[in-house]
Amino acid sequence: MKANTTSRLAMIAVASAALGLAACNNPTDDATEQAADAVEARSDAAADALETQAAATSGAAADTLENQADAVEDAGEAKADALEEAADEAKQNP
Numbered sequence: 001m002k003a004n005t006t007s008r009l010a011m012i013a014v015a016s017a018a019l020g021l022a023a024c025n026n027p028t029d030d031a032t033e034q035a036a037d038a039v040e041a042r043s044d045a046a047a048d049a050l051e052t053q054a055a056a057t058s059g060a061a062a063d064t065l066e067n068q069a070d071a072v073e074d075a076g077e078a079k080a081d082a083l084e085e086a087a088d089e090a091k092q093n094p
Contacts, residue, residue, distance in 0.1 A: 029087045036083035043076020 047069040054065035 029091055032083055032087040032090070036080040036087070039083065040076050040080040043072050043079075047073040047076075 050065050050069035050072065054062045054069065057065065
């Protein structure tokens with residue numbers, strides 16, 4: 001659960017920073033960054049659901065669910081990072 005809280009705090013910090021820079025971005029960049037935030041939020045929610053299921057089970061089934069939760073969260077972060085990088089690239093090369 002500690003990693004989960006840290007991940008949420010990091011997401012809040014990133015969202016706050018994105019909102020602070022929103023006035024500097026064009027609408028396309030904003031949409032891409034919002035999409036990245038949405039992808040990450042959905043993957044975090046899915047990972048949380050899997051972790052909840054894992055907490056209700058034990059043994060190998062719990063381990064499998066925890067591993068799935070980690071994979072879902074990692075995939076969501078990777079996709080969100082790719083979207084954010086695309087937005088950054090678009091900013092640098094208008």
